Amino acid sequence: xxxxxxxxxxxxxxxxxxxxxxxxxxxxxxxxxxxxxxxxxxxxxxxxxxxxxxxxxxxxxxxxxxxxxxxxxxxxxxxxxxxxxxxxxxxxxxxxxxxxxxxxxxxxxxxxxxxxxxxxxxxxxxxxxxxxxxxxxxxxxxxxxxxxxxxxxxxxxxxxxxxxxxxxxxxxxxxxxxxxxxxxxxxxxxxxxxxxxxxxxxxxxxxxxxxxxxxxxxxxxxxxxxxxxxxxxxxxxxxxxxxxxxxxxxxxxxxxxxxxxxxxxxxxxxxxxxxxxxxxx
Numbered sequence: 001x002x003x004x005x006x007x008x009x010x011x012x013x014x015x016x017x018x019x020x021x022x023x024x025x026x027x028x029x030x031x032x033x034x035x036x037x038x039x040x041x042x043x044x045x046x047x048x049x050x051x052x053x054x055x056x057x058x059x060x061x062x063x064x065x066x067x068x069x070x071x072x073x074x075x076x077x078x079x080x081x082x083x084x085x086x087x088x089x090x091x092x093x094x095x096x097x098x099x100x101x102x103x104x105x106x107x108x109x110x111x112x113x114x115x116x117x118x119x120x121x122x123x124x125x126x127x128x129x130x131x132x133x134x135x136x137x138x139x140x141x142x143x144x145x146x147x148x149x150x151x152x153x154x155x156x157x158x159x160x161x162x163x164x165x166x167x168x169x170x171x172x173x174x175x176x177x178x179x180x181x182x183x184x185x186x187x188x189x190x191x192x193x194x195x196x197x198x199x200x201x202x203x204x205x206x207x208x209x210x211x212x213x214x215x216x217x218x219x220x221x222x223x224x225x226x227x228x229x230x231x232x233x234x235x236x237x238x239x240x241x242x243x244x245x246x247x248x249x250x251x252x253x254x255x256x257x258x259x260x261x262x263x264x265x266x267x268x269x270x271x272x273x274x275x276x277x278x279x280x281x
Contacts, residue, residue: 008266009275010135011035012249013054017100017270020062020093022052023108024119031123035272037133037173038120042113042159044150049084050113050162056080056139056148061098064091080148084112100270113159117166133171135198135268140178152180160188163195173198175224179216186218198222198246203229209237222246224268227255232262239263253278 014026015033027038041054058077060070066089071077079087093108111119113136124131138155145151150158163172174185175198185197199216201207203226213219223238227247235245248268250256256278259267269275 006265007260007279008036008246009034009272009279010037010039010246010266010268011272012039012268012270014038014040015270015272016097017102017251018273019104020097020106020108022054022110023093024111024116025093025104025106025108027116027120028123030272031120031127031129031132033272034130034276035132036266037135037171039135039137039268040116041137041139043079043139043148044155044158045079045084045087046081047083048150048158050158051079051084051087051110052113052116053079053110054139056144058090058092062092062095064094066090078148080150113162114166117162117170121168131170133173134167135173135175137200138174138176138178138181140176140181142178142180152178153184156181156184156188172196173222175200175222177202182220183217186220196221198224200248201225201229209234219243222265224248227259227267230259230262230264235263250275 011030013021015030019026019029022040030038040052042050043053043056045051056079057074058071060074063071088109091107092110093106096105097103138159140149140152140155149155172195174195176182177200182197182199197220199220207225207229219241222244224246227250230247238245244265246266247259247264250259250267250269251271253274256267256275267275
């Protein structure tokens, strides 16, 4: 019989499989399901607001413009060139998402990070729910500096300003694929540490652990690769260095079982309902 242990369930973009991603509605649903952490993404608008969005543009497959029309391509909707007032008027929920047929089709918009903190706090209090943690991905790509985003340092500074002003009594992880972002976060995160740092690793990249640790220049608190590249030996090696392992994006129960079996500390999933049922079982 497998020994029961703590296993963190993070709702990817709230719960993308069930509700429009990165929306207040998705975060409330994830809380109702019982997630331990809300995983979400942030980008920067033209007026330097921290917007909760996976992409620095509107996904043309799910977005309705304020006038009821659709974008023909993402190149027409660079959020970094748009003020937040205009961004908020777009709907990103009523059309649904063909890749996630269980996702509800409801009216929704891209919120500010500060609004997410406020609304989640009020919802937890009003519904008497357990406290949750946040895992915030800073959606930075070096090739996109000054095109769809600011520099890595300005990006981090803008996010931390919101965190310092608006987030209270919640554990926080900051993650990114951009090692420049992680290095700057590490530089700023002096004792006592205010947040954990998670290194995101693409499946297509060189997934050799020592190579990436040398490139990064420090040991992050969490290693977060695509789940398909993980093995028991890799997880054990990371554990020996004191690094937690929380892979993305694990949606199939069979894969959840394997991630648990090889010793991961948790998973990021579009379907926290499946993960929670699995863990309870």
